[in-house]
Amino acid sequence: SYVLTQPPSVSVAPGQTARITCGGTNIGSTSVHWYQQKPGQAPVLVVYDDDDRPSGIPERFSGSNSGNTATLTISKVEAGDEADFYCHVWHSATDHVVFGGGTKLTVL
């Protein structure tokens, strides 16, 4: 089965840039999506198709995807960005959705 690997946690000071990675074999050949989930809430799509943002998502959220790593970048981090973040791909070889294990973003 296809595995997506995320760091369990990332910490960053307010105003700095947070980068959350999602590793998978040749992940650059498929579209990656990212979700933010705050405690007690459903996930919210923040980046889709590697680097597109849904309406209403701040420009501070951006994505990239190449080789074996996709990255979600959050610039000028705010306290309100603190949440769990998940990457997501559709694995066409198995017709399965795959989620990464999730990364807890802590704003120091």
Place this chain on the structure above:
Amino acid sequence: EMQLLESGGGFIEPGGSLRLSCGASGFTFSRHAMSWVRQVPGKGLEWVSVITGSGALTYYADSVKGRFTISRDNSKDILYLQMNSLTAEDTAIYYCAKDRDTLAYGDSFDSWGQGTQVTVSS
């Protein structure tokens, strides 16, 4: 505004069955694939199943294949998940989620319900 509202969760004994529903509004339901995703509180997201807009194609996670059945009623804008032979490992919050684009399936999820808790215990 797109809205998804799950119902049908609850407390069930091992080996039992439960049917979840997800009512949709604010978009053309029949044009979008729909998925179920579950999450044990404090743990990560686990995809369960997807169904295409027409209902012609369905796919399942290995952990539920043969026990769960996804279906939809496009005349009522409702998504279902029939869960049989439930075990403690199926205990989770179950979310329904909508594919962002009108592709067959495999897109991002741009709308999620609030989730319904399923607890399997004796």
